[in-house]
Amino acid sequence: MAPTFEVLHSAAGPSAALRVTMPALNDTVHCESDAAVCWRGNIQLEGKAQGGLLASLFRSVVGGESFFVQTWRATGPTAGTVNEVILAPEEPGGIVVVTVNHGEDMLLVAGAYLANEPAVNVETDVQFKNVITSVVSQTGLFVLRARGRGKLAIHGHGALKTVELAPGESLAVDNGHVVAWSARTNMRVGAAASSIVSSFTSGEGFACFFTGPGFVVYSTHKPPTQVSSSSKAAKANNGPVGNCIAVLVVLLFVVVFVGVFGTIAYLAITGQLENNTSGGGGRSHRSGRIGSRHSHYHEDF
The missing domain is CATH 1.20.5 (Single alpha-helices involved in coiled-coils or other helix-helix interfaces)
Structure with missing residues (x-):
């Protein structure tokens, strides 16, 4: 059996948490450092620099993630005992669980990673071919690339929405609201309105235009421009x-x-x-x- 991911929504607002259940022996899940809220059952916690020192340093400095990654592993099933851990990002917001398939990588903005199954590899990637697009779209020159096969939990500010795009179908997302997208999905940046003047006088400016096939995850709120020193990204880097x-x-x-x-x-x-x-x-x-x-x-x- 594989671990199960369940998003727990808060009735008080858009904040969400993730429940990961590990029913079988050696069921394992990786997650962002300091993401655990509570846990119970026969599970064991380890912290390590996933991918080695250089990969962890690169992911921490330019990828917006922590240097160390948590690994939760079930040490054995027991009758009447539930092996589970509740995870949540430090910044309040929404969580979605997507499935990564072989040959269909996913790209995440820095800081959007929360948890993944071991068969999914998350590493830092550089958008060399789309430098201007990465800057104008506010997705960043450095992103996270998820490849492999399994479940991946991502988070963002406000509520998150996943949109499936059929071949040739398009979706426009205001820059700053993009959280994740399929690597095979075509993305370009352009003026939100029919003219540059209208784009800026309307307050929208630039937008990201995606063309399927693939899917896009966007958030209802942009990340805050000023991040407190106690945030996870600040702790990861400083x-x-x-x-x-x-x-x-x-x-x-x-x-x-x-x-x-x-x-x-x-x-x-x-x-x-x-x-x-x-x-x-x-x-x-x-x-x-x-x-x-x-x-x-x-x-x-």
Whole structure:
């Protein structure tokens, strides 16, 4: 059996939580650091740098996610016991659960990741081919790419809505409201109205235009422009552990670079000196032989 994902909606507002149930032995789920609200049953928690130090550092610095990822694993089923954990993002908002399929990657804006099954790999990606689009659409140059097969939970500000697009079907979303979309879905950025003047005088400005097939997840509210220092993204990027590891990794790169460069420079300099020395010795030896022949010539006469 696989873990089950259930979105719990709050009656007091748009805030939501995610219930993950792990009924079988070794059922596992990965989630964002500090996302757990409560848990019960025979489950075990681990924290690790998923994908290695460099991948975790890259995901933390440019992907808006935490350096460490939580891993919850069921240690065994027990009669009458429910193995479950309740997860929630630090910022209030909605949650949707989507299914990632092989060959159909998903792209998420930074900070939208909440939880995933182990068969889904979440890594940082760079939109090199769409630099202008990524900036104007406010999706960011650095996004998260989910690939594999399994369930993926994402969150955003306000309520979230998933729209399935048939081949050739289009959807326009105001920039800043996009949370996730299929990698195969065509996205472009343009003026929201028929003219640039109307686009800006109406207050809409630019919009993202998606063309199917695929699906798009958008939020009813834009993220706040100012993020408090206690937010998850701030803790991920500025936390003491993350900072220490980042400094150590940078120092390691500097030491390796200086060592390699210094070794190459040393070998180049010593090799040049040896060549000069051997070349000078050869010329002296030849000069000595020429001088010797001249001496014999004078003695004969």
